[in-house]
Amino acid sequence: MNSVDAAGLGIGDDHPPRIMGVLNVSEESPYDPSVYDDPGEAAGYVDEELIGEGADIVDVGLESANKRFDVLSAEEELERLHIALETIESVSGDAIFSIETRYAAVADEALSKGFDMVNDICGFADPAMPTVCEDHDAAVAKMASPPDRERPGAVEETDWASRKSPEWAANADYVDQVYEALKQNGLTDKTIVDPAFGGWSEAQTLEDDRETFRRLREFRALGRPMLVSINRKNFLGEIASRETEKRLPVSLAATSMAVERGAHVIRTHDVAETRDAALIGSAFTERSSAAADGVTISQLDVTSSREFRIQLRERGIDPAFADDWQAQLLEIEGLDGDASERLTSLAAEHGAVVQPVSDARLLLMGSTTTVSDIADRLSAENDDLSAFGEKLSGVLR
Structure with missing residues (x-):
């Protein structure tokens, strides 16, 4: 597992789970407690409710990613960027600041003016995004998505028959598509992968999210740290028959499980509680490694034949060997x-x-x-x- 240095913050197996708090400067965002359009008020919220509660990273959104809203252009996002920049200049606490955007031009401007990392919800659909992040030596969270800046997260809308092969498309299930979407357009050395939980399209079902969560360990075969955004999500709420405002307990239970299954960054609106749940998950996670005299031994996360096959495949080894061992x-x-x-x-x-x-x-x-x-x-x-x-x-x- 490759660790990532995000402006001095270590992310990976050798580091504690990191908590990403959320700030929105988008008036259309549906989650009111995190929405601000005044830099001073926003900075106060970041200091008290995010950093003060244990957030290591503050993710700033310029627009709502909800599919019910029109997508802003790069120019429209840039018009809002000044609020985010003024906010982070006014924050007194210590945290890494992430800009959530699908545009390389916005990422470039934000990284040039004080942001530390990027959260790309369209999975490098903008082909310049990896280069921009590499030029700034910046970490970047890459969410599984089709190569389309208008359709974040809608992996099943990708024409997999042409991008992979008709045979692969016919046999791939939803989680296979998410995994492959993360590989599309490559990964930088500082990429953090995000399996895209949530209702990103009409075709995505709650069972799709649950199956992705069950198979979360498979994404460790990509060799990159993993971010999950599961806070109060529908696929958890339905299990306990809870509406959004009463889903904190199920979110915390899932957070501990996610960390144990390999998540390194948890994106949340409930920072203090999520931090505690993540620490519990980390405390009871068993992954063995040893290093001495320049030699490192790491026990790969394999609890099923499917995980075994994926680990072999990513290393260019015939996956069929897994069934024999x-x-x-x-x-x-x-x-x-x-x-x-x-x-x-x-x-x-x-x-x-x-x-x-x-x-x-x-x-x-x-x-x-x-x-x-x-x-x-x-x-x-x-x-x-x-x-x-x-x-x-x-x-x-």
């Missing part, structure tokens, strides 16, 4: 004696092991390849064990 330990309960004997016999044929635990339970141990082969054999046989084989295959996905 990823271990599976499955406890099975409820098979009768004949079925248990059949499973034991098949396991021995394929190099796996079945170990009885009690009269009703047994353990199936083997690589993903061997267990998959057993599942396929059972599924193909037209008997009482075919349904069990299909269930076994489903567990391995």
Whole structure:
């Protein structure tokens, strides 16, 4: 995992989780507590409610990214930039300032006048953005998005058949598309990846967000720190049947889980509470590494065959190797004696092991390849064990 130096602030596995507080200077922004058009009042809010509560980074938005509003042009964003610049000049606290924009010209002006990093919600749709950030030696958060400055975050609207291949497009699920969108137009050495949680298009569903969250560790294979923006999001609120104003508890629970799954920056409107939740997640995260005499050993985050395959693929190694090396330990309960004997016999044929635990339970141990082969054999046989084989295959996905 490559750490990023954001104007002296370390972001990555070797550093504490960083909290990104939000300030909006956009009158159309739907979240009123963070919206200011007076630099003095805005600076007071930043000092007291953001930095004072533990924010390491302050993300300043010039316009609302909500799809219900028209997109501002670069010229219109630049007209608002002076409020943001006057604000950060008046802030007394110590933090890194990030400009949220989709335009390289706005990023260039902001970085030239006092901002430290960029939050690009359109994922380098402006092809000049990576160069601008590199020229300023600035960190940049890159949100998964199509190469279209008008459609931030709407990854499923990308013509993947032409950008990748028809075969890839036919087989890719939503999370695959998010992952690939982050790779589009490259990554700088100081890129922080953002998987784009939230309703960025009509086609994106709450289940899409939940699946992205479940598979958050997969994005670590990109080798870059990760930012997540999940504060009070709908995909969390629906689980607990809570409206926005009552979603803080679910947001905090998800924050701890996100940090444990690999997030390094949490973007939030609830700074103090989110900071505490992130620290809990960090305290109970287990990632081993060691360094001595110029040699570094890092244990990669692999908890599933899918994560194993992605880590190999990103390093140019055949992902199929993962299935031969990823271990599976499955406890099975409820098979009768004949079925248990059949499973034991098949396991021995394929190099796996079945170990009885009690009269009703047994353990199936083997690589993903061997267990998959057993599942396929059972599924193909037209008997009482075919349904069990299909269930076994489903567990391995």
